[in-house]
Amino acid sequence: MTRPDPVPPIPERKPRMALRYRALSAGFGAAEAVLPRDWPGLSVRAVEAKAGVAVEGAAREGLARLIEALARETRLSLFGRISVRYDLTRLARNRATIELMHAENAAIGAAAVASPLFILGLPRSGTTFLHTLLAHDPDVMVPRNWQTLYPAPRPRDFDPRRSAAARRTDRQLATFAGLAPEFPLVHPIHADSPQECSEITAHVFQSLRFDTTFRVPSYLAWLDEFGHDDAFAFHKRFLQAMQYGVGAKFWALKCPDHTFSMDAILRVYPDARFVIVHRDPVHVFASVAHLTEVLRRPFLRETDPAEIGAQVTARWIDGARRLVGFDRRADIAPARKLHIHYDELTADPMAAIATLYRRFGAVLSPEAEAAMRGFLAARPRGGYGRNRYRLADFGINPERLRPKFAPYMEYFGVKPRAKGNTAAI
Numbered sequence: 001m002t003r004p005d006p007v008p009p010i011p012e013r014k015p016r017m018a019l020r021y022r023a024l025s026a027g028f029g030a031a032e033a034v035l036p037r038d039w040p041g042l043s044v045r046a047v048e049a050k051a052g053v054a055v056e057g058a059a060r061e062g063l064a065r066l067i068e069a070l071a072r073e074t075r076l077s078l079f080g081r082i083s084v085r086y087d088l089t090r091l092a093r094n095r096a097t098i099e100l101m102h103a104e105n106a107a108i109g110a111a112a113v114a115s116p117l118f119i120l121g122l123p124r125s126g127t128t129f130l131h132t133l134l135a136h137d138p139d140v141m142v143p144r145n146w147q148t149l150y151p152a153p154r155p156r157d158f159d160p161r162r163s164a165a166a167r168r169t170d171r172q173l174a175t176f177a178g179l180a181p182e183f184p185l186v187h188p189i190h191a192d193s194p195q196e197c198s199e200i201t202a203h204v205f206q207s208l209r210f211d212t213t214f215r216v217p218s219y220l221a222w223l224d225e226f227g228h229d230d231a232f233a234f235h236k237r238f239l240q241a242m243q244y245g246v247g248a249k250f251w252a253l254k255c256p257d258h259t260f261s262m263d264a265i266l267r268v269y270p271d272a273r274f275v276i277v278h279r280d281p282v283h284v285f286a287s288v289a290h291l292t293e294v295l296r297r298p299f300l301r302e303t304d305p306a307e308i309g310a311q312v313t314a315r316w317i318d319g320a321r322r323l324v325g326f327d328r329r330a331d332i333a334p335a336r337k338l339h340i341h342y343d344e345l346t347a348d349p350m351a352a353i354a355t356l357y358r359r360f361g362a363v364l365s366p367e368a369e370a371a372m373r374g375f376l377a378a379r380p381r382g383g384y385g386r387n388r389y390r391l392a393d394f395g396i397n398p399e400r401l402r403p404k405f406a407p408y409m410e411y412f413g414v415k416p417r418a419k420g421n422t423a424a425i
Helices: 015-034 044-051 057-073 078-104 106-110 127-134 145-149 164-179 197-204 209-213 217-226 229-243 256-260 262-268 281-296 305-327 342-347 349-359 366-378 398-412
Strands: 117-121 250-254 273-278 337-341
Touching (some): 078 106, 078 229, 117 256, 117 305, 127 273, 127 342, 127 349, 145 164, 229 262, 273 305, 273 342, 281 398, 337 342, 337 349
Parallel strands (some): 117 273, 273 337
């Protein structure tokens, strides 16, 4: 019998480690004062040369648009410039790796990605919590953090403690947490945690995650106009490569940004199924804005909380409207959708899981149930800290914001939450 995955402890910032990260941060600051502001240089050709691969087609256009937006619209820190070049190089190299896997084994591309389950919802509405629970079922595949950094199938008996890729990923996450100490509190993850699909589509440089991490409004406008068909065509090829030889039953995929790419998803996955998690959006938008600021701070020389607040609220007012439109689509049968409210999910997670499995005809094995219950016992509240961020910190007026979400809340029967500090998972 496959043993449940170990639940890694939330890393603690020991005094010696904290000193090391402060020294690292100080070192970047000192170097930034003397190095040219455009060092290291960033261009499509530089990325290709560093990766040792050619970036072609729509992926090349996406890369060029992103690099142009970074040059014109974002003041990257030295750490940001080094990280961006490394990140774009890694993505180009990984994309080539996936294509090579397909070229060397035709059976990978011949296999279907059958009835994937997409988890939708506004940010910080419990979608990560649900995705993490499903990840404890060995019959359910989820993309893992380490897989998006070092692509390889994850065997059913995978042990992250024995994986060099997982250990490297954890070291990278620890470094980022050292430079952004609030990150593990607002989004606790480790190498084997589920990863969002925006990290997969980033491999063809057509991902909304770039707009979260950086300030690139022209890139976002281009991507909204260009669409997501190419991104999800690669997404399927990535999943096909990761599922080869694993023997699990279906994929569970999560990303709030799916809301903006639904047409592409349905064209690539016409048999897709959907879980939509609902929560009072006004109650968590301070946390959404704060997470965006935390993610951007190490990479950017400056951040504007009010600008971030305006950006995330405008984006998700549109997102809430799209969720209503999604539910009204005639081409998605009601049997392919399940709506769950945040309060129900967090009050009795296993009851929500049981409802989900019944709806989609899946079997919750005793092994999977035990693993999920073990995770819940070890991580009350999913390991998340309290939401102690105020809308006013980001220039958001709740009295003006709430009416804009009224159609979404009325349509789905979302009740406004009382004031108070609660987790935003």
